[in-house]
Amino acid sequence: MPQVNGRFVPDMKSPRTPDNEEPAEERAHDFRPVDKGFTKEMALAEAERCMDCKKPLCVEGCPVNIKIPKFIEKIREQDFGAALDIIHEDSMLPAICGRVCPQENQCEGRCIRGKKSEPVAIGQLERFLGDQPELASKPQMKPANGKKVAVIGSGPSGITCAGELARNGFDVTVFEAFFTGGGVLVYGIPEFRLPKAVVKREIDGLKELGVKFEFNSVMGNLANADELLNEKGFDAIYVATGAGLPKFLNIPGENLPNVYFANEYLTRVNLMKANKFPEYDTPTKHAKQVVVFGGGNVAMDAVRTAKRLGAERAIIAYRFTTPRPRASRSCRLSRRSSSSPARTATCAP
Numbered sequence: 001m002p003q004v005n006g007r008f009v010p011d012m013k014s015p016r017t018p019d020n021e022e023p024a025e026e027r028a029h030d031f032r033p034v035d036k037g038f039t040k041e042m043a044l045a046e047a048e049r050c051m052d053c054k055k056p057l058c059v060e061g062c063p064v065n066i067k068i069p070k071f072i073e074k075i076r077e078q079d080f081g082a083a084l085d086i087i088h089e090d091s092m093l094p095a096i097c098g099r100v101c102p103q104e105n106q107c108e109g110r111c112i113r114g115k116k117s118e119p120v121a122i123g124q125l126e127r128f129l130g131d132q133p134e135l136a137s138k139p140q141m142k143p144a145n146g147k148k149v150a151v152i153g154s155g156p157s158g159i160t161c162a163g164e165l166a167r168n169g170f171d172v173t174v175f176e177a178f179f180t181g182g183g184v185l186v187y188g189i190p191e192f193r194l195p196k197a198v199v200k201r202e203i204d205g206l207k208e209l210g211v212k213f214e215f216n217s218v219m220g221n222l223a224n225a226d227e228l229l230n231e232k233g234f235d236a237i238y239v240a241t242g243a244g245l246p247k248f249l250n251i252p253g254e255n256l257p258n259v260y261f262a263n264e265y266l267t268r269v270n271l272m273k274a275n276k277f278p279e280y281d282t283p284t285k286h287a288k289q290v291v292v293f294g295g296g297n298v299a300m301d302a303v304r305t306a307k308r309l310g311a312e313r314a315i316i317a318y319r320f321t322t323p324r325p326r327a328s329r330s331c332r333l334s335r336r337s338s339s340s341p342a343r344t345a346t347c348a349p
Ligand SMILES: Cc1cc2nc3c(=O)[nH]c(=O)nc-3n(C[C@H](O)[C@H](O)[C@H](O)COP(=O)(O)OP(=O)(O)OC[C@H]3O[C@@H](n4cnc5c(N)ncnc54)[C@H](O)[C@@H]3O)c2cc1C
Pocket: 100, 101, 102, 152, 153, 154, 155, 156, 157, 158, 175, 176, 177, 178, 182, 183, 184, 185, 188, 189, 217, 218, 219, 220, 240, 241, 242, 243, 244, 263, 266, 297, 298, 301, 328, 330
């Protein structure tokens, strides 16, 4: 680690370490992860690029204010456990956030290094650490306080809340409508961007902290708030049921066969394994020509899934003419073509 007068000197010459991606033509045919993540050598090289700024704007850009230069410093020292502990002070989900957070609009979007060259690959460094959970110290648990909390929904909001409460001595039960935990992380975001094993590892970690999970439990049907509070002995309820309903376009034909809303399409494939029909019971259309309306993460996940299901032509149609649709980097487009008034684009698979 280069130093002058005892102070670390960043590597100002090296370009940003490129993502460790599978070549597009190879990855487009199956659901294996597109990005293999940084190796130790890549992480160390990237950590040298951080300038350890006095006023680190990256921290302001992070919604939970992770102490980014501090954990990067620990990476440089090769003390990966301490680096992970620093992240855990503010976020329990680094393996997930490192993969799917829109860093380019948050921490990396504010990184001072990015003003003159490419920002530090903060997300990749976070993921590198998050993928080694065994290095972290055991979380400090406060003694049980005798209070019971029901968390409804096991998406990122529910599991984050459950983890925080459990560490603070609460007795937490998560009620989840589906047969498995993770919410959109498992039924929306495809395996090639966020492997289910990563989400399962986080859920298993919560179980080790004492959080109980009740799956196949549609709250409202199974019990309402009054029953939870007055009959089942809960002191509080945290509702984390997400925003799963699609927004209808009200255009002719949207109810025709083979027109899907993205959540249904993605749930069929991601959760119900429609890509393996008839080995699994859920079917879906394996179309050769697919058009997806939208320009965010959901649209990108849908169009990339269609490609993997065998579409010869998979197109994004986007209503705005901004330079780039609103998907995060892990869903980005490879090229665009103009088609007024909306834009269409083919997507990097
Ligand atoms: C396809 C897709 C891709 C995305 N990609 C990204 C991305 O790359 N980056 C990013 O930052 N964000 C992304 N998002 C958005 C992100 O996933 C959501 O903001 C996030 O999942 C919201 O978390 P949540 O916990 O509030 O809700 P959810 O993840 O929706 O979880 C809600 C949970 O509540 C359960 N539930 C609902 N009703 C009940 C009930 N009555 N009883 C019991 N359980 C119930 C549901 O089954 C679900 O498991 C994406 C969203 C989608 C759909």
